[in-house]
Amino acid sequence: MSDRVPDFLSHVLAHATPGQVAAVVEMPARASAGAPWPEWVAPEVKDALANRGIRELWSHQAEAAELLHGGTHTVVATGTGSGKSLAAWIPALDLLSRRGRGRSGLANIRYRPSVLYLAPTKALAADQLVGLARLAREVDPRIGVAAADGDAEASVKRWAREYADVVLSNPDFLQHAMLASHERWARLWRGLAMVVMDEFHSYRGVFGANVAATVRRLLRLAGHYGACPAVAFLSATSGDPAETARRFLGDSFGPVQAVERDGSPRGPKRLVLWRCREVEGEQRAKREGVPRAEGTGLKPRSDAGTGRHAGVQNRTGTEGNPKTGHDAGTDLPGGPRRAANTEAGELTGVLAAAGAQTLTFVRSRAGAERVAEIARDWSAAHASGFDPEIAAYRGGYLPEDRRALEGSLRSGQLRALATTNALELGIDVSGLDAVVVTGWPGTHASFAQQIGRAGRAGKPGVAVFIGRDDPLDQYLLSHPEAFTQSPAETNVFDPANPHVLLPHVCAAAAELPLTEADAEVFGLDSTALFDDLASDGLLRRRPNGWFWNASLGANAHDMVSLRGEGGTVSIVDGESGVLLGTVDSARADATVFPGAVYLHQGVPYMVESLDEDSAVVHRHRDEEIRTYAAQSTSVRIVDVEELAHADFGVWARGEVLVTSQVTGYDVRRSEDGLYLGRVPLDMPVRELRTSGTWWTLDAKALERAGVPASDLPGALHAAEHTSIGILPLLATCDRWDLGGLSTVWHADTQATTVIVHDAVPGGSGCSLHGFEHGRIWMEATLAALESCPCTGGCPRCVQSPKCGNNNEPLSKGGATKLLRIVADGLRRAQA
Incomplete structure (x- = not known):
């Protein structure tokens, strides 16, 4: 490694306290494998790329370019920064530069050739436009390139329709504009020679199923206009990419070939596995012993008892137990640990102050704002007069704000950016020094994409994975080999939904x-x-x-609603009337409910009102307060689609009806997550018809498990939480894409039951994947419980951040016994 990277690594390690670094995983360099130019590539294309220092291709680029040139649907599944897009642009630019000359294979079309590029985000299409337009002009000034999406001016969209040879867009614009008014785009369809699906691994769940149907409609329409385009799928490394692409296209449009052997060089990388810091004595005292103002749950202050949250209801009895909710974990050696976002914010500040351009991935919009805020505060306190530029980036920002942040990151003006996965697929940024990943992003492909931002193009890099209080994260911290040896997941989506x-x-x-x-x-x-x-x-x-x-x-x-959200809710500043951002309608009840604290670029706002179209907010004077929705849920089994008997009960899947309601919200202190009380709400009841997997336990199985009747509700509840937390290890989802229910007696099964269901209408395929891989799923869930060092259960194993019952009751020991019975029974059933 160069001297530069160990220096950044040393800053990270110097910030750790004993026990925080679970492991440092060495990811060795990979030598490049080159390949000569295919003979058919036009000299103009080779010359333009040679001007950019590309004098030969990597092996996967040459292989994929040959397949696409021959008109074969091709999926290129290689790592971040491996030049996948060039594998598609070489045959495309070669074709567009030859206009009217002799053609064969891909070029065997009757009309002026055209190419459609689809990206899952507007940012990625806009980023591709900059480099591709310049390259195309150099190849042939007659090649027109344009980006057409919902943000584009009317004149730009008109030019794209009438003149562009390459149109860059996204599935949303394709569905709602291009296909809906396909006659206006007839020129594009007649000559359509290639469709480029970038970041193919991101098409999963309901979104993936919707985009699959949209692309099938596109190919059907192209055939009507006389075209037969080849589809280029550009994907991060994933499981069985050829079968995934075939399932995406269906059986009507021909076979798919996969290119998986990556010929690009990869620089050495060190991945630090980071545990959250133990809360020190004085911090623990502050969490557990700070006196509160009477009836408010807040620290004493001159204005205590006033404001929106003054009437929060303090909990009593078991609900006030400090081992519940965000304050859990006191039974672990050394006591509770800090929040992952706090660790991410400080590490971002550490790296930025050390001179490393850093990208920090955070799991939520509010988390990105909070991490950026902590990083700015840390840098201001420790950087000795150096004030690095640090900002947040997330979905819901206005387009012009996103573009400005992307440009600042690309130019190097921004030293650090805390972002949701909105930027995972957002722009092509090379030369980043470090990446911090706050919690498992859901898939190995996403994780590889994120840490791949560090040390790209063969340069060394450093990455940090911070484990949250989550069963899957803690499982990964205890199994470092999972980062290098576990196979990539197969994309999960259900076109038949x-x-x-x-x-x-x-x-x-x-x-x-x-x-x-x-x-x-x-x-x-x-x-x-x-x-x-x-x-x-x-x-x-x-x-x-x-x-x-x-x-x-x-x-x-x-x-058609491609992303399954059914619309958006505008977030409006009630004082200025300025539109601050948007939120999906499906998430509005739980994120911008009346009284919620909403963060925008680190500034807290309080939600005054919420209706179907908008949430009105105003600046919140108390910057120490954060809010978390509480929900009640019931699940009814509507239809049993598959059922297998086992020696513990049944293992089944089918259609379920989920009824839920936001009943209130918890108020917590932002500094340490200290619970301050609950405010009741009367929100609408929502119904969701979706897919689920469940298992039952009969009387004999419960007797063998030896769980006392008094502990059974907590054991089932803990088993439900942990299995939801672990399923993303197998399926392309995260725990927020799932829901669940556990009960000693379920009316539909007439037995003790645990249900795990998809959190989208009709199902995403995730619970089905769990059903099909039940033994592996249950064994991994059991391992997560057995490897956690706590004695009574904690957020690292059985507690859930989204539990509507405030994580009560829970029994880790009982869950371990029950899951051992289920895992053993599935193992015997499949022997």
Whole structure:
């Protein structure tokens, strides 16, 4: 390694207290594997790339370019910074530069060729535009490149429709503008030679299923216009990329080839596995012994008893136990530990002050704001007159604010940026010195993308993984080999989800009448669904196909919600009228409820009111307070789709109906998470019909487990929490994509039951993945419990940050006994 990286690493290690560094994982360098230029590449393309220092290709680029040039759907699954996009742009630019000359393979089209590039975020498409437009001009000044999305000016979108050879966009604009008004884009469709799907690994869950259906509709439409484009899937390393891409396209559009052997160089990297610091004596005293103002739950102050949160209800009895909620963990050796965001903020400040350009990934929007705030405060206190530029970046910012932050990071003006995963796929930033990852991001692919930002293009780098109080994070801290030896997950999405499929079939019928051949496009065995939709009045059956029923006066494309959010809620400053940002409607009840503290660039606002369209906020005078929604939930089993008997009970999956309601919110001190009280709310009841996996325990199994009846509710509750926390190790999701219920007696199963369900309508495929890999799932859940050093249960094993019951009751010992029975039973059943 260069002298530079060990210096940054030494700053990180010097900041640690004894026991904080769980391990330092060495990720060795990888030598490059080059390949000669394919003979068909035009001299203009080679010359333009040579001007950028690219005189030969890496092996995976040459292999993928050959496949795409021949018209084969190709998925390139290699690491961050491996030049995947160049594998697609070489055959595309070669084709566009030859206009009208002899063609073969990919170029065998009748009209002026065109290329459509799709990115999961507007930021990534905008970033690609800068470099690609410059390269295309150098290859051939006649090649037009344009970005068309919801933020683009009308004149830019018009130019893209009428003149651009390469259009860069996103699935949302494709669905709601390009396909909905496909006649206006006819020039693009007629010559469409390639569709580039960037960051393919990000298409998972309901979003992945929706985009799969949208791309199938795109290919169906292109065929109508006489084109047969090759699809280039550009993905981070993932499990079985060829099968994932095939499932994405279905069986109507031809086979898919995978390119997985990465020929690019990789610099050495050191990954620090970081435990949160133990709370020191005086901090613990402050958490447990600070006197509170009477009836408020706040520290004594001159204005105590006034303001929105003055009437919070302090908890009593078991609910006031300091081992619950965010204050859990006092039974661990050395006592409780600090919040992961506090650690991330300080480490960001440490690295920024040391001169390292740093990107810090945080799990939530509010967390990104808080981490940036802590990093700024730490730098101001410790940087000896040096004040590095530190900011936050997250979804919900206005487009112009995002662009400004992206430009500052790219130029080096920003020394550190705390971001949600909105920037994981956002822009191509090379030369970053360090990356801090706050909590497991959900998949190995996402984790590789994030730490891959450090030391790119063969340079050495340093990364830090901070384990949260979460079963999966703690499991990973105890198993460092999982970062280098565990196989990448297979993307989980369900194209057959009826909540996804039906709107897309209607949208397709509005684009072009459906025929019998279109059943295969949507993975259907017959046209029965088309007939059902006609019976419901959504379609009309005619001798030449099924048509959208235009007499309804509705737009079929408005039925489709790609990201499953069903709209957005605007967050408005009530004093100035300024739009601060947006939040998905599905998340509004739990994030911008009346009384919630909402952070925007480190400034706290309080939500005054919430309706279907907007949340009105104002500046909050008390910067020490944070709020967390509390919810009540019930789950009913609607349909059993698959069931297997085992010696402990049953292992099953099917359709479930989840009923939930935000009933109030907890008030906590931002500095250390100290619980201050609960405020009741009367929010609407929400229903969610989705997919779930459950297991039951019969009387004999409970007897073998030896869990006393008094401990059984807590044992089931703890088993539910830990299994939800561990499932993301197997499926491409995180615990916030899941929900659950545990009960000693469930009316639908007539038995002791634990249910884990998807948190989106119709299901995301995650609980199904858990059902199909039950033995592995339960064994990993059991290992997480057995490896946690606590005695009575803590946030690192059984407690959940999203529990609507304030993590009461919980029994770690009982959960361990129950899960041992379930894991052993599944092992025997599959022997």
